[in-house]
Amino acid sequence: MYNLTVNNREVSVDVPGDTPLLWVLRDELRLTGTKFGCGVAQCGACTVMMDGMTRRSCVTPIEMADGAFVETIEGLDTPESQAVQAAWVANDVPQCGWCQSGQVVSATALLTEIPQPTDDDIDNAMAGNICRCATYQRIRKAIHDAASTLEG
Amino acid sequence: MKMWKVSTVALIAILSAASSGWSEEVNGLRTVDEFDGFTDETARSQALFEEMAKVIQHPRCLNCHPADNTPRQGMEMRIHEPPVVRGDSGFGAPGMRCNTCHGSENVDYVSGDGSIPGHSPWMLAPIEQAWIGKTVAEICAQIKDPERNGGRTLAELHEHNAHDGLVGWGWTPGEGRESAPGTQELFGELTNAWIEAGAACPEG
Numbered sequence: 001m002y003n004l005t006v007n008n009r010e011v012s013v014d015v016p017g018d019t020p021l022l023w024v025l026r027d028e029l030r031l032t033g034t035k036f037g038c039g040v041a042q043c044g045a046c047t048v049m050m051d052g053m054t055r056r057s058c059v060t061p062i063e064m065a066d067g068a069f070v071e072t073i074e075g076l077d078t079p080e081s082q083a084v085q086a087a088w089v090a091n092d093v094p095q096c097g098w099c100q101s102g103q104v105v106s107a108t109a110l111l112t113e114i115p116q117p118t119d120d121d122i123d124n125a126m127a128g129n130i131c132r133c134a135t136y137q138r139i140r141k142a143i144h145d146a147a148s149t150l151e152g
Numbered sequence: 153m154k155m156w157k158v159s160t161v162a163l164i165a166i167l168s169a170a171s172s173g174w175s176e177e178v179n180g181l182r183t184v185d186e187f188d189g190f191t192d193e194t195a196r197s198q199a200l201f202e203e204m205a206k207v208i209q210h211p212r213c214l215n216c217h218p219a220d221n222t223p224r225q226g227m228e229m230r231i232h233e234p235p236v237v238r239g240d241s242g243f244g245a246p247g248m249r250c251n252t253c254h255g256s257e258n259v260d261y262v263s264g265d266g267s268i269p270g271h272s273p274w275m276l277a278p279i280e281q282a283w284i285g286k287t288v289a290e291i292c293a294q295i296k297d298p299e300r301n302g303g304r305t306l307a308e309l310h311e312h313n314a315h316d317g318l319v320g321w322g323w324t325p326g327e328g329r330e331s332a333p334g335t336q337e338l339f340g341e342l343t344n345a346w347i348e349a350g351a352a353c354p355e356g
């Protein structure tokens with residue numbers, strides 16, 4: 001039995017220790033906003049916040065997340081996440097949408113640490129979030145827009 | 153006839169024992185007593201460092217000692233994928249720290265062969281400890297220099313090589329990766345012998 005906090009809710013799950021956190025989120029807790037893309041830490045679709053840092057849930061066995069504080073796309077609720085969400089809608093960022101929960105989580109993490117990121121900061125933070133629809137230009141613009149909102 | 157067979161077996165046994173005595177290696181790394189034959193202590197020390205360099209210059213170790221801001225991956229030392237940067241303190245960039253993907257231990261992939269390496273901490277060596285592109289002599293001088301070895305005395309350097317967990321990861325790199333030569337214990341013994349022989353650096 002593993003105990004963790006997910007989106008401010010304490011949960012216990014009875015699964016083998018090597019079960020990826022992503023499986024637990026989607027199959028046990030029915031939080032299907034977090035997506036599976038590659039399973040090998042190469043795409044970023046499965047990004048969540050774990051203990052305040054971005055984390056790829058596909059390569060996080062649940063035994064490594066025991067006792068952790070996890071936030072998924074469903075639970076993010078900070079000024080930064082709200083600014084990102086508004087900018088994403090205003091810029092019509094998603095195309096198919098598959099990668100977008102990961103993009104939003106990474107963008108929120110970036111703005112939480114660097115409120116006014118440069119293009120280089122954005123490249124460095126977002127390089128592990130692949131978008132097969134190539135929405136990269138809109139993602140960059142939306143992050144800058146969200147930063148302006150936060151500043152204003 | 154039977155006697156002949158027995159003596160042949162005995163001879164082979166003696167020969168193989170002798171040959172392993174002449175060249176004792178553990179996982180491709182020579183043991184310290186292999187260096188007993190030197191009469192010149194400096195030459196012995198230099199030879200010991202050359203042996204240590206088999207570990208130091210193995211891709212398992214070099215990949216995270218780059219001279220630029222990008223770690224490498226694999227035996228061919230290709231650029232890290234996804235693209236990542238050193239960042240402040242060698243832990244990656246805000247929003248994309250090393251531990252975004254690398255956990256506290258190696259994790260087997262559930263959707264394919266191989267594993268993602270992990271250890272706590274997981275980070276790049278500081279830029280002043282860069283090894284990629286350097287000669288063995290340059291690395292030796294760098295490793296002895298407290299300005300470029302994290303402020304370590306030789307005794308602390310031995311301790312680091314013999315017992316540090318992230319150094320030790322080089323011998324437990326997880327499924328799909330070749331380990332560094334030898335063992336961490338042997339690397340520690342070579343380091344100790346090199347220091348006791350005067351911590352001399354190879355020429356050139």
Ligand code: FES
Pocket residue numbers: 035036037038039040041042043044045046047056057058059
């Ligand atoms: S599904 Fe985790 S990084 Fe691709």
Ligand code: FES
Pocket residue numbers: 094095096097098099100130131132133134135
């Ligand atoms: S919007 Fe389709 S993968 Fe990014």
